[in-house]
Amino acid sequence: MKTRQTALAITLAGVLAGVTSLALADTFVVAVPQEPQDLAAQGIYKEINAPGLRNVIEPLIMMDADSGDYVPVLAQDWEVIDDTSLRLHLREGVVFHDGTPMDAEAVATSIEFVWDQENAFTIQEYAGPGRISAEVEDDLTVVVHSSEPDPMLDFRMSLTGITSQDQIENNPSAHFTQPLGTGPYAFEDWDQGSSWSAVRNDDWWGRAADDVYGQNIPDYDRVRFEFRTESSSRMAMIMAGEADIVVSPQSSDCERAERLDGFSCVTGPSSQYIYGRLDYSLFADERLEDPRIRAAIFHALSYEGLADILGLASVPQGQLGTPDMTGFNDALEQYASDPQRSMELVQQAQADGVNLNGLRVEVMGRDDTPRIGELVEAIGAMIEAVGIPTRQNVQTPAVANPRFRISEYKAEAPRAMMQVHVKENPAPDFGLNLHSNYACPDLDDPSGVSRSSVFCDEEFDERLHEALTLIGEERHEAMQELNAFLHERYVIIPLALLDRAYLVRDGLDLTFGPDGRFLLANVTQSD
Amino acid sequence: MPYLVRRAGHSAIMLLVVVSFVFFAGRMIGDPAIVMLGASASDTALEQLRNNLGLNDPLLMQYFRYVGGLVQGDLGVSFRYGFAQMPAERFMDGGGTPVMGLVLARLPQTLYLAAVALGGALALALVMGCLAAMYPRSWIDHLVNVLSLASVSVVQFWLGLVLIVLFAVHLGWLPTGGYGSWYHVILPALALGARPLGRVAQVTRSAMLDEMARPYVAAARAKGLPEHRIVSVHALKNAGIPVVTITGDELVQLVTGAILVETVFGWPGIGHLLVEALNNRDLPVLQGAILAVATLVIVVNLLVDITYTYLNPKVSLSSREN
Numbered sequence: 081m082k083t084r085q086t087a088l089a090i091t092l093a094g095v096l097a098g099v100t101s102l103a104l105a106d107t108f109v110v111a112v113p114q115e116p117q118d119l120a121a122q123g124i125y126k127e128i129n130a131p132g133l134r135n136v137i138e139p140l141i142m143m144d145a146d147s148g149d150y151v152p153v154l155a156q157d158w159e160v161i162d163d164t165s166l167r168l169h170l171r172e173g174v175v176f177h178d179g180t181p182m183d184a185e186a187v188a189t190s191i192e193f194v195w196d197q198e199n200a201f202t203i204q205e206y207a208g209p210g211r212i213s214a215e216v217e218d219d220l221t222v223v224v225h226s227s228e229p230d231p232m233l234d235f236r237m238s239l240t241g242i243t244s245q246d247q248i249e250n251n252p253s254a255h256f257t258q259p260l261g262t263g264p265y266a267f268e269d270w271d272q273g274s275s276w277s278a279v280r281n282d283d284w285w286g287r288a289a290d291d292v293y294g295q296n297i298p299d300y301d302r303v304r305f306e307f308r309t310e311s312s313s314r315m316a317m318i319m320a321g322e323a324d325i326v327v328s329p330q331s332s333d334c335e336r337a338e339r340l341d342g343f344s345c346v347t348g349p350s351s352q353y354i355y356g357r358l359d360y361s362l363f364a365d366e367r368l369e370d371p372r373i374r375a376a377i378f379h380a381l382s383y384e385g386l387a388d389i390l391g392l393a394s395v396p397q398g399q400l401g402t403p404d405m406t407g408f409n410d411a412l413e414q415y416a417s418d419p420q421r422s423m424e425l426v427q428q429a430q431a432d433g434v435n436l437n438g439l440r441v442e443v444m445g446r447d448d449t450p451r452i453g454e455l456v457e458a459i460g461a462m463i464e465a466v467g468i469p470t471r472q473n474v475q476t477p478a479v480a481n482p483r484f485r486i487s488e489y490k491a492e493a494p495r496a497m498m499q500v501h502v503k504e505n506p507a508p509d510f511g512l513n514l515h516s517n518y519a520c521p522d523l524d525d526p527s528g529v530s531r532s533s534v535f536c537d538e539e540f541d542e543r544l545h546e547a548l549t550l551i552g553e554e555r556h557e558a559m560q561e562l563n564a565f566l567h568e569r570y571v572i573i574p575l576a577l578l579d580r581a582y583l584v585r586d587g588l589d590l591t592f593g594p595d596g597r598f599l600l601a602n603v604t605q606s607d
Numbered sequence: 608m609p610y611l612v613r614r615a616g617h618s619a620i621m622l623l624v625v626v627s628f629v630f631f632a633g634r635m636i637g638d639p640a641i642v643m644l645g646a647s648a649s650d651t652a653l654e655q656l657r658n659n660l661g662l663n664d665p666l667l668m669q670y671f672r673y674v675g676g677l678v679q680g681d682l683g684v685s686f687r688y689g690f691a692q693m694p695a696e697r698f699m700d701g702g703g704t705p706v707m708g709l710v711l712a713r714l715p716q717t718l719y720l721a722a723v724a725l726g727g728a729l730a731l732a733l734v735m736g737c738l739a740a741m742y743p744r745s746w747i748d749h750l751v752n753v754l755s756l757a758s759v760s761v762v763q764f765w766l767g768l769v770l771i772v773l774f775a776v777h778l779g780w781l782p783t784g785g786y787g788s789w790y791h792v793i794l795p796a797l798a799l800g801a802r803p804l805g806r807v808a809q810v811t812r813s814a815m816l817d818e819m820a821r822p823y824v825a826a827a828r829a830k831g832l833p834e835h836r837i838v839s840v841h842a843l844k845n846a847g848i849p850v851v852t853i854t855g856d857e858l859v860q861l862v863t864g865a866i867l868v869e870t871v872f873g874w875p876g877i878g879h880l881l882v883e884a885l886n887n888r889d890l891p892v893l894q895g896a897i898l899a900v901a902t903l904v905i906v907v908n909l910l911v912d913i914t915y916t917y918l919n920p921k922v923s924l925s926s927r928e929n
Contacts, residue, residue: 115883273713273875273883274786306785308873309882312768316783320775481641 107277108300108600111314111323115273115307118256121241122194122201125506131327132305134593135600136177136278137241137261140168140187141234142293145592148404148508150234152291154182154242154262163229163551164210166237170220174285176244177266184222186245188214191224193248194240206239206507208232209548231551235507264298264601277304286601293593294601303600318343318583325590325598326583331391334581343585347392348592350580351506353400354390354449355517356459356498356573358441361536362486362521363493367439372429373468374570376422377441377498378415380466381459387576389454396574399563400505400513407510407547407559412567414574422466436468444473445500446480455575456500484532486521500575510559511548517572519544535571614912618905623674625901629894630673634666639890682706682898683891685884706895709880714899716786717869717876720799721861723792728800729807729854736811736850737838740819751808758805763864767798767871784872795872799864803857810853814846821845847918855911859904866900 116123116130121137123130140155150158155168174182194203195212210228217223226233244260259267264286265278279302286292306323308314311330317323319342326333334345358377359368367373387393397403398412430436443460445452452474460470475483482488484499505513520536540562547558566572582598584590589606593599633639640656657663661672676683685704732755739751774794775783785791818824819842827837866878873879877899884892 114886117887271786271875272709273716273879274873306873308784309870309879309886310873313771313784313871313873316768316771316776320771320779320783322775322783479637482638 106301108303108325108603109317109323110303110305110598111308111317111326112305113307113309113311113314113328116276119259119267119270119276120201120256121190121243121259121261122203124241125203125206125239126504130305132303132598132600133241133259134263134597135265135303136259136263136267137243138263139240140170140237140242142593143235143238143508145404148406150238151293153293154187155237156291158234158237160234161223163231163549164226164233166224166233167217168222168224168237170222171285171289172220174262175283176246176262177260177281178244178246180244180246182242182262183219184216187222187242188216189245189248190242191222191237191240193243195236203239206236206512208236212236229549231549231555232507232509232511235509239506264294265303268302273307275304275306277302292601294599295604298600299603299605300600315583318585321585323583324585324588324603327598329581329583331581333583334392337583341586343583345581346584346590347579347581349394349402350504350578351402352502352504352578353396354393354455354500354502354575354578355400356443356500356575357517357532357534358498358570358573359495360534360571362534363490363495364534365439365494365496367434367436368441368496370429370434371570372425373434373436376425376429376466377463377468378570378573379418379425380422380462380468381415381573381575382417382462383414383575384417385462386455386458389458390451390576390578392579392581393576394579396577398567398574399510400503400517400572400574401510402577405505405508405510405513406556407514407563409560409563409567411560412563415570419462419466426467439469439496441468441470442473442495442497443470443500444475444480444483444497447474449500449502450578452500459498459500459575486523486531486533489534490523498573502578509555510563511555514544514559514562514566515548518566537569540565611913611916614909618909621905622902625905626674626677626898627670629897629901630670633890633894634669638662677898680707682710682895685709685889685892706891709892710877710895710899713875713877713880713896716874717862717865717878720792720795720865720869720874720876721858724796724800725803725854725858725861727796728804728857732804732807733811733843733850735804735808737815737843739808739812740815741834741838743816748812751812755805755808755812758801759809760805761801763798763802764867764871766801767795767868770794770798771871784874786873786875791874795868795874798871799861799868802860802864803854806853806857807850810849811846814849815842818842818846844918848915851911851914851918855907855914858907858911862900862903862907 110132112131116133119130119133119136124134124137124139138153140153141150141158142153143149144151152171154171154174156171157169159167161167168187170182170184170187176182176186180186191212191214193199194201195207197204197207197211208226208228208230210226210230213225213227215223215225224233224237230236242262243255247255247260257270262285264281264284266281268277268279270276280298280300286294287296289296306317308317311328311333314323314326315329315333315336318326319340321342329345334347337343337345358374359365361369383395387395395414398414399409401408403410426436441463443456443463445456449455456472456474460472463470483492483497484501489495507513516530517533518535518540519530519533520541521530521533543558543562543565547555547562550558582590587606589604591602593602639660640653640662661669683706685706735751735755739748742748771783771794774781781790781794784794815838824837824842827841865876866881868874869876869878870882877896880892881896881900883889884896
């Protein structure tokens with residue numbers, strides 16, 4: 081009897097150990113925080129929806145994260161024809177995962193499909209001033225047009241996923257759940273609620289190319305993206321050796337990674353930032369228009385302290401972007417944290433007749449912003465400490481979103497609100513950033529790009545309009561000047577730049593891809 | 608039969624109350640169009656969606672349309688989750704992924720998890736309760752008391768994480784979560800089954816102690832029936848009513864507890880769907896998942912009542928007399 085029990089226990093332990101290790105063989109497992117809404121080609125422009133989709137669907141060109149230059153992917157060469165047109169020369173012999181050729185006709189179809197305003201894809205938030213179309217010049221040459229001058233047409237092509245023409249034309253609904261790209265991995269299966277996976281593509285063009293963006297042959301046979309909402313569950317996956325990479329760990333996970341063996345936390349800058357948009361010239365409480373009150377609020381904050389609260393974040397340099405962006409102004413510095421100066425400014429304003437009685441600045445955040453409760457509380461306390469009353473508020477998107485819109489917030493006038501919010505700017509350029517955050521909103525068109533802006537300054541708008549049509553060094557300088565213009569007027573508080581982070585198993589050599597994304601062709605096994 | 612008919616009627620009324628609550632609560636959290644499309648949506652898209660979903664109609668008209676759809680098995684469509692049609696079609700023509708399909712796809716996983724959790728817990732709890740009653744104030748009784756109290760008191764979310772750390776991270780015996788093979792269900796079922804295990808064991812012990820003190824047990828012993836037969840055949844059936852009652856209660860808790868457990872273990876059931884819908888602000892899916900959970904709870908309660916009539920015919924008889 082005892083022998084039978086022992087044998088049973090050994091068998092059971094063996095089976096359990098076996099099943100666990102079997103699951104990992106030759107499969108690269110990525111633990112991601114949420115299930116994608118879809119796997120559509122248009123979605124490769126952002127990491128949030130489907131991290132890793134770029135392993136299946138490739139763009140025409142990618143941006144080198146270090147130099148800011150574009151590097152070839154499906155387009156081997158390209159040239160700017162004029163301010164509305166871009167000619168792309170495609171790589172020869174590339175096929176989609178369904179075996180159909182990646183030629184000019186397929187690329188033109190993809191571009192028009194992804195950018196078609198009627199399709200209303202979310203990529204429209206990065207649409208340029210004009211309507212994008214594509215024209216086939218020959219089998220391997222396509223010309224992209226914008227109906228309006230668009231100096232960033234090449235940037236928009238770096239966001240565009242190229243997908244099978246046959247699928248778009250004959251089975252468009254499958255496009256959202258069964259992606260057919262040209263990448264080093266071909267989509268295999270999407271197990272709803274659990275994971276999606278892809279297998280190595282033996283016909284990948286990168287195997288024979290000498291200008292590929294990573295290894296010619298990726299190390300792993302298969303990649304699986306496991307959906308785990310709970311950060312502690314994702315952490316457990318890498319601790320148990322079930323995952324090779326964990327996407328979006330919390331800062332506390334990264335701290336634990338320093339104390340534990342087996343994996344480490346790899347961080348790098350992201351395109352996300354958090355700002356404090358303080359009501360200004362539009363429907364704002366007139367006391368917020370006093371430059372001393374605004375300056376007092378900006379200097380009341382401890383930016384290092386706020387970055388500490390957020391974790392995996394750094395202090396910006398006085399503007400809503402990073403040094404690699406066109407228009408970044410090196411001469412600017414982050415607003416000094418100087419509560420003493422803030423108090424003096426408040427006293428000066430009061431001595432000059434600015435009556436703060438009844439003023440209560442509402443520090444408001446949306447509950448889907450990371451650590452928003454602590455952030456709002458800390459900002460409110462810092463401003464209170466210099467003598468400006470505040471109230472703190474965290475609201476659901478359904479309640480908060482209308483309050484961000486020009487069409488709604490004028491109903492609250494006169495208002496004194498600081499909106500604490502996260503925003504992403506994947507463009508290596510301040511153009512969209514300045515336009516969406518600072519241009520005066522059109523009261524007759526509350527759907528415009530700058531519909532959430534609270535700043536109206538004719539001089540700024542004129543200079544911005546001109547800057548958006550410029551290219552090269554002229555554009556850079558014009559936007560640098562605009563950043564300086566805004567900095568001295570205390571318009572929006574750059575609170576923090578958010579880092580991207582991954583937990584990476586030991587024995588893996590991971591470098592972020594040319595565009596700073598996670599690409600399996602950039603992962604090698606060192607053990 | 609009239610009792611059961613009346614009971615089924617009560618369940619239908621309860622379901623209607625839940626449906627009404629889900630509908631009106633969904634409208635109270637803000638404009639559904641903004642909830643679904645988010646901050647970046649243009650006013651034109653918002654207005655189109657309101658028109659397509661009939662959100663500009665009077666609230667009562669929307670309510671009756673919603674209830675009418677439910678009667679035909681239509682829970683609406685998801686605009687954020689795994690959609691399989693083009694966005695323009697979604698906004699213009701009201702297309703999208705049917706919520707009913709999403710719910711039905713996830714329901715078997717939740718039922719599977721609940722069945723394994725409850726089945727395992729029930730089997731173990733009955734044995735524990737009977738042993739404790741057979742040997743009162745012995746070390747077995749004390750052990751059962753301690754174990755059942757601990758499993759009732761433990762928070763499922765925390766227990767799930769502890770099980771992951773112990774069995775997946777340190778021992779490496781089982782996966783941290785996921786779905787696919789038989790071994791994936793073990794840890795979530797343990798986390799989910801802990802509470803019913805403790806409560807059923809406690810109630811079984813208590814009910815069995817009462818039964819074991821009754822004269823018919825003494826008579827059976829006097830006749831020389833073996834103890835295991837007295838316990839398993841005679842006493843246990845008579846102790847069944849309170850055990851079934853508590854099992855019904857626990858089954859309801861199990862369905863709601865699955866929300867947390869499925870999230871911790873990445874188990875693709877209704878609970879996980881509900882949390883995802885919450886994160887994605889997918890109102891139709893959120894409503895559908897809540898309705899599914901509520902329907903399960905009501906059906907379970909009805910089944911428990913039906914089981915009563917089998918175990919104790921007085922229930923239906925007294926109902927008729929009343």
